[in-house]
Amino acid sequence: MLPGPTNVPERVTRSMFTPSINHRSDDFVELYEECVNNTKKIFDTQGDAVCLSASGTGAVECSVVNLIKKGDKVIIPVNGEFSTRLAQQIEWAGGETIRIETEPGITPTYDQVKEAFDNNKDVKAFYCVWNETSTGTMINYLDRIKDLTSRNDSYYVLDGVSIVGGEELHMDKWGIDIAMTGAQKTFACPPGISPICVNQRTRKYMEANPPNTMYFNLPRYFKYYDESKHTPFTPALPVLYAYREAMRIMLEEGIEQRIQRHRICSEALYSGLSAIGLTPFAKEDSRSTVVIALNYLDGLEDKIFRDTLAKKFRILVAGGFGNLKGKVFRVGCMGEVNGYHVMRCISGIASTLSMMGYDTDAQAGLKIAEDKLKALPKSC
Structure with a gap:
């Protein structure tokens, strides 16, 4: 991701x-x-x-x-x-x-x-x-x-x-x-x-x-x-x-269908990750549909979080650049990303946060993401 x-x-x-x-x-x-x-x-x-x-x-x-x-x-x-x-x-x-x-x-x-x-x-x-x-x-x-x-x-x-x-x-x-x-x-x-x-x-x-x-x-x-x-x-x-x-x-x-898939998966990621307690870094009217940047929760250590997510759940996300290093992490929503990737990503992030002592509502995140993903073609 x-x-x-x-x-x-x-x-x-x-x-x-x-x-x-x-x-x-x-x-x-x-x-x-x-x-x-x-x-x-x-x-x-x-x-x-x-x-x-x-x-x-x-x-x-x-x-x-x-x-x-x-x-x-x-x-x-x-x-x-x-x-x-x-x-x-x-x-x-x-x-x-x-x-x-x-x-x-x-x-x-x-x-x-x-x-x-x-x-x-x-x-x-x-x-x-x-x-x-x-x-x-x-x-x-x-x-x-x-x-x-x-x-x-x-x-x-x-x-x-x-x-x-x-x-x-x-x-x-x-x-x-x-x-x-x-x-x-x-x-x-x-x-x-x-x-x-x-x-x-x-x-x-x-x-x-x-x-x-x-x-x-x-x-x-x-x-x-x-x-x-x-x-x-x-x-x-x-x-x-x-x-x-x-x-x-x-x-x-089909280019139009591909773009629609990116938009639907992006909306599902924003909604699902917000529901488990994370907040998007970018202002709503400026948000990208292919890169979801998220603020870290207070006290959450960047390297430990991303290493745990990678080793325990085999999900890779990116950290922040420059002044944002350690403050945000970034989830890619591009290329072959589909409903499977979205649901697995939300589940993995929620589980990692729980392992690190943070209360998250994984079910709420997965439910809202699943509802958004219903707009995808069955092939996705």
Whole structure:
């Protein structure tokens, strides 16, 4: 129950057990072309898709080094570890960040973003971390940002590393210029592939203003794909096979159904864990549907709690980052998580708390979660 890497289906694992192929062969073209086309379906875009052999952070950095130049102004909401890192990456690239800072657990509002645009007419881009996994928060007004970026044709860049495929995304309809994710999150794939999608106007800008980098040079990837359906550098072939299989599973389930499953399981976890006496860290209107961050009960020792949960019940959850270390723990609700995982997680957490001397109402938590899960298809 981690917020990534997530559980990997056996079918995806088996797909990696294949003889190594030549990445300049027809076999590779067949593999990579399907990966690109299915990535575009999941992002809901007609733009270009590049399946980078990198972590999610690599895909985020790729977006920065290809778009941001010295002196560019960038508006970015900052309310946790990963949005802070993104702001740093923009500054290291020479950009000037206009940070909309809020306390962890609270997402900046649309009005705060609008105010930043009102006060800065010459911004180059708006960057945002859609799902801040460090605090269990998520931005829920992505479809309204284009009303602001369209004022001066500024770029709209979405860091969706931990949530694309688990929540609704319409890249072209919402006016998003660049978006990326990590395969080890809601795609339920091993780490190592991070797709990035770019629309046509942004591609033209990048080609006219190429970055001073080799590996993350997106115009180079565009050129190789156009000419031969290849990548400029050797990709992580076994994980690329896994990525293809993971997307096949996603599309078989149906993206809308998959998103609905994530939302229902998330609601069951929030309700069930609250009923046993825990409180969510994030404010209600800022809460993520794929990462549930919970406050520790008074006196509850982080390491002992998580170690007990792992050893006695074989359930892994994540601790807090930075100033939140020892104050919160985080439950992932992404990828293959279904009703079974939800019920077992609530039961295991309640039992662990009881073993550590805390009074919990496990039955109340399981009952309310079970009621929420009735909305799931029978297959879940």
